Amino acid sequence: MSNVLVIKTKEKLNLSSLKKGSIHRLHIQLSDNSLGVPWRVPVIVVKGVGKGPVIGITAAVHGDELNGVSTIFKLLDAVDPKTMKGTLVLVPISNTPGYLMNQRFFLDDVDLNRIMPGKEFGSSSDIYAHFFITKIVKSFDYLLDLHTASHGRVNSLYLRADLEVKESRTLAYLQHPQIIVQKDDDEKTLRGWANRHGIPAITIEIGNPNTFQATLIDETLDGIFNTLRYFKMIPGEVQDFVSHAATVCDHxxxxxxxxxxxxxxxxxxxxxxxxxxxxxxxxxxxxxxxxxxxxxxxxxxxxxxxxxxxxxxxxxxxxxxxxxxxxxxxxxxxx
Ligand SMILES: [Zn+2]
CATH class of the missing domain: 2.40.50.100 (RNA polymerase II/Efflux pump adaptor protein, barrel-sandwich hybrid domain)
Incomplete structure (x- = not known):
C-alpha cells in the first residue's frame, strides 16, 4: 500500500466544503509565475468536530523565517480532528517564492509584510498578497503570524501585539513569550490588516532565521495549545505564562x-x-x-x-x- 497522500489543488479555500473530523492538505493557487503556472501555497486544515473558531497560523511570510514551519508541523502531530472543536488553518510557507530562494522578500524583492493587503492590479508582489488575503486569510477568525529575526540578527521569543485592544491582548497573554512589545498595528503588515478587518491578530517572533530552535518552538507551541484551550477547542486549564515569565515593554x-x-x-x-x-x-x-x-x-x-x-x-x-x-x-x- 502506498502511503503517499494525494494533495488537492484548489482555486480558493472553502472551509465549509471540507469534511469535519479530518485533516485536509491543499494547495491554494495564487498569482501566476513566469511559466504561466500559479504559485501554490500549502494549506493544512484541521477541521474539528464541534463548533469553535477558525484559528489561522501563518509562517514564512518572510521566506527564510523557518521556526514557524516546525511549530506548525509539531502542532499538527499533536492535534486530533476527531476530538478537536473549531478549525485550524495552518500555512507553513506563506511566501513560496521567497522560501524557494531562501530569502525574506518576494520575487521582486518586495517585503510582503509591508504591502498588505496588496492589489489585484498591481506589481507581482501586490497581486500575490491580494490573493493570499482574499483566498486564505479572510477565512480566519483569529490570526497568529509566526516570524523570526532577519538575516544577520538573532531574536528572543517575543510578541508584537496591541495590548490596548482586548482581543489582541487576550491572544498575547495566552502565549509563552520572553518579551511582549506593545505595538500599534504597523501599516500594511499582515497583522495590521487583520486587526483592522475584524480578525484579531498578533505577531510571534521566534528566534533566528533559517534554522529550527527546538526550545523556542516548544515554548511557542505551549502558547498555541493554551490558545486552543482558551477557545475550548481542546480540553484543559488555561495557563498564565505571562505574569510569571514575560517582560512587557511599552515600545x-x-x-x-x-x-x-x-x-x-x-x-x-x-x-x-x-x-x-x-x-x-x-x-x-x-x-x-x-x-x-x-x-x-x-x-x-x-x-x-x-x-x-x-x-x-x-x-x-x-x-x-x-x-x-x-x-x-x-x-x-x-x-
Ligand atoms: Zn518576519
Whole structure:
C-alpha cells in the first residue's frame, strides 16, 4: 500500500466544503509565475468536530523565517480532528517564492509584510498578497503570524501585539513569550490588516532565521495549545505564562551604528541594559576602534546584530523600553 497522500489543488479555500473530523492538505493557487503556472501555497486544515473558531497560523511570510514551519508541523502531530472543536488553518510557507530562494522578500524583492493587503492590479508582489488575503486569510477568525529575526540578527521569543485592544491582548497573554512589545498595528503588515478587518491578530517572533530552535518552538507551541484551550477547542486549564515569565515593554526601537567597519555587539538576548552602557564597538579594518556605541535608554534586549560586517546605519541592538509590571489579571475573563 502506498502511503503517499494525494494533495488537492484548489482555486480558493472553502472551509465549509471540507469534511469535519479530518485533516485536509491543499494547495491554494495564487498569482501566476513566469511559466504561466500559479504559485501554490500549502494549506493544512484541521477541521474539528464541534463548533469553535477558525484559528489561522501563518509562517514564512518572510521566506527564510523557518521556526514557524516546525511549530506548525509539531502542532499538527499533536492535534486530533476527531476530538478537536473549531478549525485550524495552518500555512507553513506563506511566501513560496521567497522560501524557494531562501530569502525574506518576494520575487521582486518586495517585503510582503509591508504591502498588505496588496492589489489585484498591481506589481507581482501586490497581486500575490491580494490573493493570499482574499483566498486564505479572510477565512480566519483569529490570526497568529509566526516570524523570526532577519538575516544577520538573532531574536528572543517575543510578541508584537496591541495590548490596548482586548482581543489582541487576550491572544498575547495566552502565549509563552520572553518579551511582549506593545505595538500599534504597523501599516500594511499582515497583522495590521487583520486587526483592522475584524480578525484579531498578533505577531510571534521566534528566534533566528533559517534554522529550527527546538526550545523556542516548544515554548511557542505551549502558547498555541493554551490558545486552543482558551477557545475550548481542546480540553484543559488555561495557563498564565505571562505574569510569571514575560517582560512587557511599552515600545521598542533599534540602536544603529554611525560608522562602518567590523562590529562586535556585547549584550545577551533578554539582558537588561542600563542607560549609558557600552553595547558595541565598531573597528576599522586595521583593528582600531572607530566607534563605541552606548545604550541611550534602559531597556531589555529583544534582538541583536550577529553579522560582523557593518555599514553606517547597521541595526545593532533592538531594545524594548519602558518595562512595565505585568498586570494582575493577565488573561481577560480568566483567573
Ligand atoms: Zn518576519
Amino acid at each position: 521598542s526601537y533599534w540602536i544603529r551604528s554611525q560608522k562602518g567597519g567590523i562590529i562586535e555587539v556585547f549584550p545577551e538576548l533578554a539582558e537588561v541594559v542600563k542607560n549609558g552602557q557600552l553595547i558595541a564597538k565598531v573597528y576599522d579594518v586595521f583593528g582600531q576602534v572607530r566607534e563605541k556605541i552606548y545604550s541611550n535608554r534602559e531597556g531589555i534586549v529583544i534582538g541583536k546584530n550577529i553579522r560582523p560586517i557593518c555599514d553606517s546605519g547597521t541595526r545593532v541592538l533592538h531594545l524594548g523600553v519602558n518595562i512595565q509590571e505585568p498586570l494582575p489579571e493577565m488573561i481577560p475573563g480568566h483567573h
